[in-house]
Amino acid sequence: MYIGCHLSIRRGYLEAARTAYKMRASAYQYFPKNPRSLTIKQWSGKDAAACAAFCREHGIVSIAHSPYLTNLASEDEGLRRACVLSLRNDLEIAEACGSLGVVVHFGKYKGTDPLQGYKNIIQCLHEVLADWQGAAKLLIENQAGEGSLMGTTIEELVQIRTLSDRREHIGFCFDTCHAYASGLWPAEPGGWEKLQAAAERLGYFDHLTAVHLNDSRYAGGLLKDRHAMIGKGEIGEKRFRESLRFLRGLKVPVILETPVPYGGSHAPEIEYVRALAEIDAKP
DSSP states (O other): OOEEEEOOOTTOHHHHHHHHHHTTOSEEEEOSSOTTOOOOOOOOHHHHHHHHHHHHHHTOEEEEEOOTTOOTTOSOHHHHHHHHHHHHHHHHHHHHTTOSEEEEEOOOOOSSOHHHHHHHHHHHHHHHHTTOOSSOEEEEEOOOOSSOOTTOSHHHHHHHHHHOTTGGGEEEEEEHHHHHHHTSSOSSTTHHHHHHHHHHHHTGGGGEEEEEEOEESSOTTSOOOOEEOTTSSSSHHHHHHHHHHHHGGGTOOEEEOOOOOTTOOSHHHHHHHHHHHHHHHOO
């Protein structure tokens, strides 16, 4: 099972991969450029190629994450154009680093016609992927429901991909905290089975490429996206054991975006998640 965490590229793409290796992570996530800007990055092809080679040598899987300002559904033409150029830049970097793809949030529409918001998402994806020939994909992430309920259901995620002319370049990233906060992962007993059954029926898992593994500081269904360390929040150890039993069979990278203890690292939590997955793999 590929397990890791989000890492900084402050010292370059290769160094991020080396950091993952040193902490015994088999996967990691990174921002390909400044996460608070859509400015196009001039990046080092040599550094990216070295990162890709290092990951291949050590069996490490990586994914990138688009900047916070990215909004596929925006009604602002200037912002949408900037998002298109930024995402293409992210894809090119991810491809060079050997990453599976670039995680992008579903999008939030502030206009009066929700249908237009979905049309904006499809158009934005089309512009980014129109002539894309790389292996790296755009990985659409489910949302928690803060500020907008768009992107909180499996049906929406699958339908957006289905309606895209370039769907072969689109995958999904499943965020556990977002799913719990939005009610997609019901808090009641048997909640994971309900989510899993719906996702399987709609073919969601066929295109799942990555998982963000985060506990929640708040109870399920409150639409609050606040991450907690695994087993220390409202989702809890029992629910994670249940979900990991299934997720480990998909062989996709599982990435922690949880708080890091002051002066520490994610290494102990990675081992804890690995242990939870192994526990549930036993009869």
